[in-house]
Amino acid sequence: MSANDSPCSVSPASCSTSSPGRKIPLHIDGYGATVPYRGVATRKPEGYGRGRRLRQSGRGKLLAGIEDALSASGLRSGMTISFHHHLRNGDHVVNAVLDACARMGIEGLTLFPTALFEVHEPLVEHIRRGVVRRIMGSINGALGRMISAGEMEVPVVLRSHGGRSRAIISGEAPIDVAFIAAPTADRYGNLSGCFGRSACGSLGYAHTDALFADCVVALTDNLRPHLVAPASIPQIYTDFVVELPDIGDPKGIVSGSTAVTRDPLRLLIARYAARVIETSPCFRNGLSFQTGAGGIPLAVTSFMKEAMLRRGIQGDFGLGGITGYFVELLKEGLLRRLLDVQSFDAAAIESLSGSPAHVEISADWYANPWNAGAAVNMLDVVVLGATEIDRNFNVNVNTEADGSLLHGIGGHQDTAAGAGLTIIAQPLLRGRIPCLVESVHCVTTPGEVVDVLVTEYGVTINPRCPDLLEQVKGVRDLPLVSMDELIDKASELSGTMDPLEQQDRVVAVVEWRDGSVLDVVRQLGR
């Protein structure tokens, strides 16, 4: 049963239908009343957001350990604590803080991370023991399987990077204590991500938390005796500083899929995607783009570089998670600026620390739909991946083929909504699992903001973009393929899939970046 056909957890009269045709309960236990998604920009901001808590600090911000910081912060059971994910799968801070909370008997916490990784598997026990009651943020691995099986009392809330910063600033998701993993800090709370053994580059996702949390605790393994300047997060936001032996494992911090794919099939997909971009009106001087850090997107960046050199194009800026491939474009003058919310590799970290053209930006600047203009609004092109995409170009990146929660939204919704040209580049199948389906299990990004799907079979243009279809028609080495053909091919190659067994109970709520509810994920199993 696809999510589309799934019943509401309450009577049909208590449901509404979001614009991609998903049944959304009007009230979800543990979440509250829902506002069903009605379109990309139909929910408008009004009034004023959350202000910063007024406070006063003396000279003594440096504390001896995490437990001292928890006491000093005033953290109590039932409060909300936030984390950022720049240390990725090398992060030691989330586990260390939650362990300390457990030791101090603090329970019922709402965890509000920008993302969680496999390294955070110990959270499973903290959830079972009641230390963590609720999660607002992406989950994966063992945590995803556990929550998908219904082991958490209240549903997880999934928001995009822009949606998360909007929720904080609007006051929808207040933070009691923000914990910031700082690869370098001074005693007065000036924080930098660019130096130290745990250097991660940009601290962009932590900026909004630092500005709006009631209390900010910085944890560092590189406490400097002198003033740290320039600082990503200045002392005016930091309440306490704690020195730890280590805040992360450098191998996990800069690891990840940051190499161009060598798989010929994926290279073919990347070449098609680059050809679409080159054929589109976006490909001109002043081009701006985001491609991410996966194998295919990096290959797209590489092919775009070839095309820019060949055609004498100079771009304006590269955005988002920055890799060494973008740094090359900057150094070679093919881009004028890099706007960096997350530095993926050592080259990006080094560039951010040394190049004035490489600019650290906050999640608010990057993607918040309710400010005076986020960077994604200026994007010409974005290349994204998908776990599934359906006939209506709706994209799922949140659940795996077995229906369990797997990934966060990241900047998927934000960049797709903001960019002039949104391309999903994805093989037709992963293993035996079809990526092209009649109806996705969960809608992460609605088809109305997706322009092009690129697979190894060619290019499929969303019927909403007739102009682009005309531009691409007849281009050499760029086969056009219809959605019907792709779905038939995927089904033929994969064979018949077993139906997913799921219950009525909602285990996760997928919000659109404006806070409306796009879809829900239900508990797996009978």
Next chain:
Amino acid sequence: MKKVMAGTPESMDCVIVVEERPRGSGVSLTISGGERFRAAITDTVMGMLERFGLTDVDVHVQDNGARDVVLSARLEAAFVRYGKDPVPCARLCPERLQEA
């Protein structure tokens, strides 16, 4: 007891282990991996067992995303290693022989 293996644990492949069972005890099939494709894998294995005339065996499929054509090829390799040749089509489909 005879035991044979075919395939690899690589992505988009599978490992097939076939082990002899006492006469008359029938076929036992276990599948690991293969989420969302258990029914399709079962159909393919049972069809191949019939094609090779194999009874009284344990078949274990460790699936890592193998497409049906790969699964069939790995099963065939395992069954041939087990010492079986495919049953001629006419024996499986006597009605076709009559038509001919």
